[in-house]
Amino acid sequence: MSSVLILYGTGEGQTAKIAERIATTIRKRGHETNALNVADRPESVTLDEYDAVIVGASIHVGKHQDEIRTFVADNRDALAEIPTAFFQVSLSSASEEKQGEAAGYVESFITETGWHPDRIGQFGGALRFSEYGFLKRLMMKQIAKDLLDGERRASGDVEFTDWDAVDAFAADVAAFFEGRLGVTPDSTESPAT
Numbered sequence: 001m002s003s004v005l006i007l008y009g010t011g012e013g014q015t016a017k018i019a020e021r022i023a024t025t026i027r028k029r030g031h032e033t034n035a036l037n038v039a040d041r042p043e044s045v046t047l048d049e050y051d052a053v054i055v056g057a058s059i060h061v062g063k064h065q066d067e068i069r070t071f072v073a074d075n076r077d078a079l080a081e082i083p084t085a086f087f088q089v090s091l092s093s094a095s096e097e098k099q100g101e102a103a104g105y106v107e108s109f110i111t112e113t114g115w116h117p118d119r120i121g122q123f124g125g126a127l128r129f130s131e132y133g134f135l136k137r138l139m140m141k142q143i144a145k146d147l148l149d150g151e152r153r154a155s156g157d158v159e160f161t162d163w164d165a166v167d168a169f170a171a172d173v174a175a176f177f178e179g180r181l182g183v184t185p186d187s188t189e190s191p192a193t
């Protein structure tokens with residue numbers, strides 16, 4: 001059994017939701033997980049307590065959360081010593097034509113932090129029109145107009161996250177961590193459904 005930290009940045013909660021889903025899959029394999037919002041982390045958190053780390057961040061106006069970028073840059077050496085993964089949540093990942101844009105955000109993150117995660121996942125995010133103010137709603141309708149057709153109209157909340165892809169990523173990351181740490185998954189638990 002190993003101990004896995006999932007540290008994430010989030011604006012409206014979609015990255016938090018994905019982090020919790022990944023935590024569930026990893027926990028079902030018999031590992032301990034701690035999913036923490038970087039903004040709420042206790043001062044005392046250090047990477048020494050963990051065998052492996054997953055970092056998550058979402059894109060807002062072309063950038064990841066500052067606190068996540070700073071945390072990763074500050075802890076780059078410690079992260080290089082253990083198995084790690086990174087996942088990014090954006091609207092670009094939900095759009096076939098914008099895959100390159102999403103990949104560009106990942107590249108920038110790697111360049112800016114100097115951290116090279118062992119595994120990388122990119123997921124579509126969500127639009128929470130019910131939580132946006134007037135201007136944000138207008139801006140997001142414009143940015144996402146190619147995604148908001150037919151049933152997916154610009155009202156209420158719309159989720160573009162492919163949960164099967166999230167589960168597959170979590171299982172792949174868990175298997176990679178187990179291999180690197182020389183631990184075996186708990187076979188008494190059934191896989192994530």
Ligand SMILES: Cc1cc2nc3c(=O)[nH]c(=O)nc-3n(C[C@H](O)[C@H](O)[C@H](O)COP(=O)(O)O)c2cc1C
Nearest residue numbers: 010011012013014015058061062090091092125126
């Ligand atoms: C104000 C705002 C700006 C955004 N800018 C971008 C962007 O530049 N590129 C992109 O791909 N997605 C963008 N998005 C989409 C978010 O990445 C998506 O809504 C995601 O689910 C947010 O995750 P979070 O709730 O964890 O912050 C933006 C969303 C908002 C609300």
